[in-house]
Amino acid sequence: MKMPPFEYACPTTLSEAVALLASHDGEAKALAGGQSLVPMLAFRLAQPALLVDLRKLAELREIKISADGVRLGAMVRWRDILDDRRLDTAHPLLKAAVAEVAHYQIRNRGTVGGSLAHADPAAEMPGIAVTCEAEISVVGKSGSRVIRAAEFFHGPLMTALAADEIIVDVRLPAWPPGRRWGFQEFARRRGDFALAAAAVFYDEDASGKARNVHVGAIGVADRPLRLHAAEAVLNGQFIDEDTIGKAEAAASASVNPQDDIHASAAYRRALVGTMVERALKAARSREMG
């Protein structure tokens, strides 16, 4: 349906944007790419008094790669990530996950910050942020703060962001050469929200045993998850059929999804195990350049 009425502002500085958000008693919303917020408005699930468009804040559009990791400005679009060849080595897991975001046209508009702030439990970027222990920098009326991804997502469409806060960027820790990774997602049609997806990465010690194993999942809870139980069975082990099978079982056992119209809880529980299994197999067999 048509959107409810709202006021619109398009500030040119971050401080102006924060002041606008703070001036409306929690009734103002930041507008990034609009690929989640505008549907929410069309369904009238959101009725903000004011939309603060962030499109003129050029400083939020940068992708910075340094020894510190990959810093994605909040207004970086999916398309920018997919087009950035540096990320092929600087963060291949991010790139693989972003390739699964929605559809072509959506990827041309949707943003990193918008996805994080929207916090859909099946969205890829929040899953990558949690899996990779990202840090989310935000700025608000009372100043700046950095929120760990593990503490950022509070539930479906709920985050640690205060009403006057704007995401500035997200930092993914540096990605060492030789790191093994996999991303597997299942949806009934391409571009649909994932019924479940898994992101994994690990490093190898001199003997080839896995260390620093990270396993994350989306679509199986009210927020993106780290699957510590699956990590525990893999750390210090060789990644082979046996340990992958154990990780699959641990992943399924460690989640508690709900029945919904898209899939039963039992199906999702089985599916997340399969996604972890496939992601680990992809990680193990990938040719390292």
Next chain:
Amino acid sequence: MSVRFEVNGKQVEVDVEPRMTLADCLRHELRLTGTHVGCEHGVCGTCTVIADGAAVRSCLMLAVQAEGSRIVTVEGLSDGEELSPLQKSFRRHHALQCGFCTPGMLTTAHVLLSEEPDCDATRVREVLSGNLCRCTGYISIVEAVLDARADYRPKDRATGVADKP
């Protein structure tokens, strides 16, 4: 509020409510009814237009966000009455039945072929997965797009790649 942007090569200025989508602005204010509105929440792809060179859903963009942009709609793909090579290919392959999804298919495929004139069938299908055809005539749409690739390749290239459908 007043918003100025370029549509199909012409500067326009319209007075819109902030809540008006770009799709509705094109149709109701500018009478460019080639852009169709299906789901109005970003699922069906029929409202796809080209904004600053990128295929976007015009139901998920506010008209006020188009300020200063260059918008191309399906009306802007052809020169007057003469169909574009992509449109001719759609006609040749019977790539439309009821025609409702066609504007979004054409705008999306036009950007794809402009950027990737050597794309394969898998890529065409992946990109067009964001556009629904309720007549389900996908096979002829994909064939029409693949067949139009040659027209997007540089003229001085002797032959296209050997992957005709």
